[in-house]
Amino acid sequence: MDEMDLLSQLKDVPPLRSEAYEQARATLRSAMVESGAAPVRAERFSWVRNFRVGVLGKVGIGAIGAVAAAVAVATVATSTPRSAAPAGAAAGSASKAPAVSSRLVSLASDITATDGPLPGDASLVIRTQTVANRAPYVTYNLYTDGGDVYVTDTEGALPAAIAHHDNLAEPEDSREVAAARLAATGDLAKAREQMVNATANPWGLGLSPAAAQEAWDKAMAEEQRILREKGVTRSPRPRPTGKALEDGINNVLWTNSVDALARGAEDPDVRAGVLRLLSTIPEVTVADSTTGGQPTLTITAGPAIFGDSAQEVLTINATTGLPVSSAVSPAPGQDPADATPPSLETYQSSRVTLANIEAGKF
Amino acid sequence: MTSDAELIGRSLTGDRDAFVEVICRHEAAVGAYLARRVGREAAEDLLGEVWVAAFESRKTYDRSFAEARPWLYGVALNRLRRYWRSRPAEDLVPDVTSMATGWDPWPAVDDRVDIQAVLRAALAELRSEEREVLTLVAWEDLTVADAARALGMPAGTARRLLHQARMALRNAPEVAALLNDFNSVKGSL
Structure with missing residues (x-):
């Protein structure tokens, strides 16, 4: 026996209780949600995030722009006035057709009419994010037509990710894309409901009033649990009504739609469907713009759907509808101390084949 | 099995569950590490803070190392130092x-x-x-x-x-x- 053997007698300690591990993981998850630091994909803006950041005085913003930074893109030339969607549609009545923006719907029709079958079997989207004054962060996102998702931070790492089957797809991904496709050619009110319900949320869209209230109460209970873990005491909030309810639902609709666009941009039906869905949001305005010498459209989601603390500008190619960038900026008049960091994310999309990428041929 | 380094890489691209998976792999070891140094009760209080600190500093993780446990011990030690500094002098x-x-x-x-x-x-x-x-x-x-x-x-x-x-x-x-x-x-x- 030597001193190391002797020392090992102090090694044994009672294990932590299982609930302590669960509590620690819950603390981590809460911190992740609060940080909102999910770059790129993934951590979608579930109702928990939107709701909780709202509670804490920040804002839930679209997945693409969540982290991304702030340089306002493009120049606004003219603005197309929008007609308001009936409040009943937002409140859960799928039978009422929402009002639509002729500009977006017109482009959606052009996209579906002119775009033919896609080459390849996957889309490679290079995202470059810049938050505030930080260095740009680039990720390589491969979306296969079969629904797999591979994300790496170097192009060269993609083949290994495919070989190791590091598929990051989540069930929400395919639900969002399916809702966008439905919106392209099918019942827009139904597609709108499907897109909102693609991710968990507390609104109970499409449910009976009693079931919707039940969903809200359940969400409140979960929120209370999370707040207690964080040492925050706050009374449960009543379910919003009217415009506040509509804004909450539209927050999810915007977020999920933009997420679908980033994921399925190479599919004309997805692009067209997303444009039709965004056209149903009264807080969205559309303007012609120019980006890098190319005609673009800037689609602005106003502060109302982000708790009045931020706004998001999605810039798309005015001819193809392909996403160019997404910029988030604080709402006018926002206290800088509470403001959402300005962010910008740009997209560079191309069609590829999975086999070529796996073989390292880019 | 996917390495810790790869999971941390995924977490940097937005896959938060990947980071939770890293934590799950090492929670017993890091929990014991803390318990040996501050006792079980304080270890249970500190474990979540260690995970949060690790998540916040994951960009600094050197992904040439496949396994994250030594790094997590380092994060835990930093948290312990703060804990020890915060204890009443008496x-x-x-x-x-x-x-x-x-x-x-x-x-x-x-x-x-x-x-x-x-x-x-x-x-x-x-x-x-x-x-x-x-x-x-x-x-x-x-x-x-x-x-x-x-x-x-x-x-x-x-x-x-x-x-x-x-x-x-x-x-x-x-x-x-x-x-x-x-x-x-x-x-x-």
């Missing part, structure tokens, strides 16, 4: 050997069992860096190179510190007596 007995690097809790550990008391007293006499390397190797089963990773120091430095710690421990009179007793008994059997 709860603690300063260790002059470690004043230069901040508060050291080891002398405050109680002496419940003779052997444990002797060992803990001997550990308390070590420099904090020596003690950290020694206990990471002896208790957490790290290699010297991984202990160096955890502590953010060159492997050669960790090797020297481990050697110094072992010599100091071996030459401490009470520890030397214990070793003599054990080895005498073993030799007589």
